[in-house]
Amino acid sequence: MTLIYSSTSLSEIAESIPSRASEAGLVIVHGVEIEKEVDVQIDSEIADILGALQVAVLVKAPFISVEESSFSVDIVRQSREYSELPAAAERLLKSAEERNGSLMSVTVSWVAEGLSYQWMAPSDWIGPLLSEIDRAIENAVDEADAERENSMQEYRVASRTAVSALVDSPKFRGSPVGKRSSVAPLVLVEAGVEEPDVVTMSHRILPEANKIVRAKAYEYEQNFTGRISELAKELREYPEWMREHTKGKRTAAAMTFLTEKADGYRLPTQLAEEISEAAGRV
Numbered sequence: 001m002t003l004i005y006s007s008t009s010l011s012e013i014a015e016s017i018p019s020r021a022s023e024a025g026l027v028i029v030h031g032v033e034i035e036k037e038v039d040v041q042i043d044s045e046i047a048d049i050l051g052a053l054q055v056a057v058l059v060k061a062p063f064i065s066v067e068e069s070s071f072s073v074d075i076v077r078q079s080r081e082y083s084e085l086p087a088a089a090e091r092l093l094k095s096a097e098e099r100n101g102s103l104m105s106v107t108v109s110w111v112a113e114g115l116s117y118q119w120m121a122p123s124d125w126i127g128p129l130l131s132e133i134d135r136a137i138e139n140a141v142d143e144a145d146a147e148r149e150n151s152m153q154e155y156r157v158a159s160r161t162a163v164s165a166l167v168d169s170p171k172f173r174g175s176p177v178g179k180r181s182s183v184a185p186l187v188l189v190e191a192g193v194e195e196p197d198v199v200t201m202s203h204r205i206l207p208e209a210n211k212i213v214r215a216k217a218y219e220y221e222q223n224f225t226g227r228i229s230e231l232a233k234e235l236r237e238y239p240e241w242m243r244e245h246t247k248g249k250r251t252a253a254a255m256t257f258l259t260e261k262a263d264g265y266r267l268p269t270q271l272a273e274e275i276s277e278a279a280g281r282v
Contacts, residue, residue, distance in 0.1 A: 002045045005121045007102040013049050013121065014068050021064060024053050029063040034109045034160040036116040052108055052119035059117065061110035069127065071104040073097050082133065086140030089133045096129055105178045156198065159204055165191040168207040170264030173213050183204060195276050213265060220262040221271060231261070232278035243278065 005013070021028050037071050042052050056064055068076060069093035073093055076082050085093060107120040166172045169187040173178055196205055224231060234257075235241050241253040251269065258267045 003048055004119075004124045005044070005106075007099075007125075009171075009196075010103045010106050010121060010123055014103070014163070016064070017049065017053075017066055017108070020050065020053055020061065024057050026053060026056055027063045027153070028066055030065075034111055034116055038109075038113065038118045039115040040117045042117065042119040044119055046223060049106075049108070049119070049121070055117065056108075056110050056112075057120075059110075059112035059115075061112045061117070064108055065110045067107040067109070068103060069105045071096070071099050071102050071123075073100060073218070077149070084191065086127075086137060088140060089136035092129070092133050092136055096263045109190045113219055115116070137199065155200075159200065162188060162193050162201075162205045163212070165193045165207045165213050166205070168185070172209070173217075173264040174259050174266050176266065177210060182209065184209075217262065217265040217267055220265055221267050224258065224267065224271060224275070228278050230276055231258075231275050232281075235275055235279040241276070247273075247276075250280070254279070 018028060039129060039168045044052075047055075047057065053064075066109050075120055076093060077085075081108045082089075082093070103123060104126050105120055105122045107118060108115070166180075166187055169191070172183055175183045181202070184201065185195050189221060195201070237252055238257045240256060241250055244253050251273045254272040255267070255269060258272055258275065259265065259270070
C-alpha cells in the first residue's frame, strides 16, 4: 500500500517523533544539518515514520535530525527554476498562497557507519502543484519556441522573396555591384515586396542576391569568351556601336550589347573591350 501524507498527518507525525524516538532510544539533536549526500533514501511511500526510526536503531544512529518544511509562495519564487514564471505558471503559484504556512514535508536524517540516511515524507499536494507549474512552464516554452520558429520561417520566406525579386530584375542585374545597394530598394518597391530592415538587407539579402547574379554572370562570361569572333560580327551590326567612333563609347555600347545578350546580367568591362576591339578589326 502506498502511504500518502496530508499536511495534517505530517503535523501529527512531527509531533509524535520526539516520543517515538525516545521510546526507541534515539536522541534528537536540533540545529544539525547533515551536508553529506544521501547514501540511503528510505521510501516514505512504503515505510512510515516507525519503520524509518527502526532503521535508525538497527544501524545504531548516534542521533537523528528532524526538519519540518512549511510552504511559502515567496520561498518558491526565490528558487532559480521558479524565479521568472510565465503567466499561466504564475497564476498557479498565486492560487497556492492559501497554503502558505502549511506543512510541506517532514525529513528525518542521520549518519551511521559513514553512511547518510534520510526519510522524507512530502505532503500529498506539493508534488502535484509543482508538477502542474512545471507543465505550465514547459507549455510556455513550447509556445515561445513555436512562435520563434514561425517568426524565423516568415523571415526566411520574406528573405527568399526579396532575393528572388532582386535577381529577377534586369535593373538590379545590370547595375554595377557598387550601385546595387541603392538600386535594390527601388526594385523591391516596384516588385511590391516589403523592404527588409537595413541589417537584413546589407548582411543577408544583398550578399545572397549578388552571389546568385555573380554566378550566373560568370556562366555568360565563360560562354561569351569562347564566342568572341561570333559576337564581334554581331556587334558590328549593333546600331548603338555603329554610331560611335571613340574607344570608350564603343566599349560602352558593347557593354550594353552584352548585357542584352546575357539576359540583363552585367559582364566585365574587359570582355566588352575585347569584343569591341575584335569588331573593329572585322
